[in-house]
Amino acid sequence: MEGKAFVIMVLSGLCTLPSCFPRQYHLVEEGKNWTEAQSYCREKFTDLATVDNQEDMAKLNEILGRHYKGIVWIGLYDDINSWRWSLENKSYYSEEEAEFRMWGGNEPDNLYNNESCVFIDWAGMWLDAPCSFKQPFICYNGAIEAQDSSRFILVNESKTWTEAQSYCRERYTDLASVRNQAENDEIKMKNQGSNAWIGLFRDLWKWSDGSATSFTNWNTENSEPNGYIAESCVASRYGKWEDWPCSQRFYFACYNDVPVTKQVVRVKLTKTDSSVDLEDLKEAILQQMNQRLKDRGLSGDVKLRWVKQPDGKIFHKEEKEEEEEESCNLI
Incomplete structure (x- = not known):
């Protein structure tokens, strides 16, 4: 018995959906206050660095740790006029x-x-x-x-x-x-x-680019944000966030969106045991495919996910003259 599936491969290129734009971070090694850094990032890139999740945080910290160990502005700030x-x-x-x-x-x-x-x-x-x-x-x-x-x-x-x-x-x-x-x-x-x-x-903390504040990485060991007067802007220090006076002059991190494209690839899977349900194995199969991409040096540029059919299933059986096949989509 064979099964077919579709995989969506996300590649570098053009895309119209906001979710298709991963962030690329850049450290600017020039001392500027937070407002000057914001203007620079908006002119040269997209905006000051925004962090939405742990994956973004790891990417940003990798850039900061590679180049500079000091205090670096990011895009989080306290908008005291947003009443x-x-x-x-x-x-x-x-x-x-x-x-x-x-x-x-x-x-x-x-x-x-x-x-x-x-x-x-x-x-x-x-x-x-x-x-x-x-x-x-x-x-x-x-x-x-x-x-x-x-x-x-x-x-x-x-x-x-x-x-x-x-x-x-x-x-x-x-x-x-x-x-x-x-x-x-x-x-x-x-x-x-x-x-x-x-x-x-008013909302306490906002991102410079208007993104919702759903992820934070405060330096809790120093009780950050510590509530000192006029500390309304946020900097990363050794990977943790601290509030600072916006007038301080630090290096800063910008980001820009990296456009990508989606490509649908159809794959055929053969079952050696007819009692096996491919739906139960979909995550394991995807992991194996991602590992093969990684072995070939493509893991950083290509991401895979399954595509559900209109009935909500991933795999579909296909009848042939003497055998059944299952088809599915993978992204």
């Missing part, structure tokens, strides 16, 4: 209302380098603070249509900002958004002279 409301319904805000702010003096100051949530104080002014602080909070009740103070509810329980958000969403609408001076005065009166969370917050 937005927990209540994201755009119809709730008229023009510029989502941008209304009542910051206190020198706020937001990001004093502890992790102040990404906002509370209103007794005087009606706003301050940024670590979201882990516990204090009362103000909820917004969207079910109340009348323009009176009953739309805002003071919950006099000490909770973190995230806990307060969950509480408000479960029982009312959301944490309070403040759209204008009148609403700020209204909440100030409701606040009864204490501090209370409102719905303004």
Whole structure:
């Protein structure tokens, strides 16, 4: 009995899908501050280095370790101006209302380098603070249509900002958004002279190229990010990440996308035992094929994966005059 399968071979060339672009890292051995390094990378390459997973991290560390053992900027930074409301319904805000702010003096100051949530104080002014602080909070009740103070509810329980958000969403609408001076005065009166969370917050760390932050490699032995004042940019030091003042001048790592193409190859597999299910062996077969590529020096340039048929299966039997065959796709 024989079986056929399709394999997709990923080769260097052209590709239109974002997932088809592996990253190539470059160390630039020039001392620049983080903003200068960002501009350089965007001009010469794609952007400052972005790391999405452990494989990317290994590639980057290989480049950094080969050339330089010091501190090197990467693309992660703390965007202290990315404030937005927990209540994201755009119809709730008229023009510029989502941008209304009542910051206190020198706020937001990001004093502890992790102040990404906002509370209103007794005087009606706003301050940024670590979201882990516990204090009362103000909820917004969207079910109340009348323009009176009953739309805002003071919950006099000490909770973190995230806990307060969950509480408000479960029982009312959301944490309070403040759209204008009148609403700020209204909440100030409701606040009864204490501090209370409102719905303004920001993401702590972002990549320069806008990629989602799903992977980190902080130097936990040094308690990084350690929260020192004004350390809003990230550098790799001996393969681990640390926050530093953006004004420091370090070498830096850029990346660019390496385009690749996909090629579908059909392979035929012969079974010596008719009781064997090729679906159970697909990973072992793929490993053997990858090993053969590696033995021929192609493992870094070619990656293989199976292609599923419309019915969700990889292998298909094919009838011939005197024997059955199974076909499948491999990428």
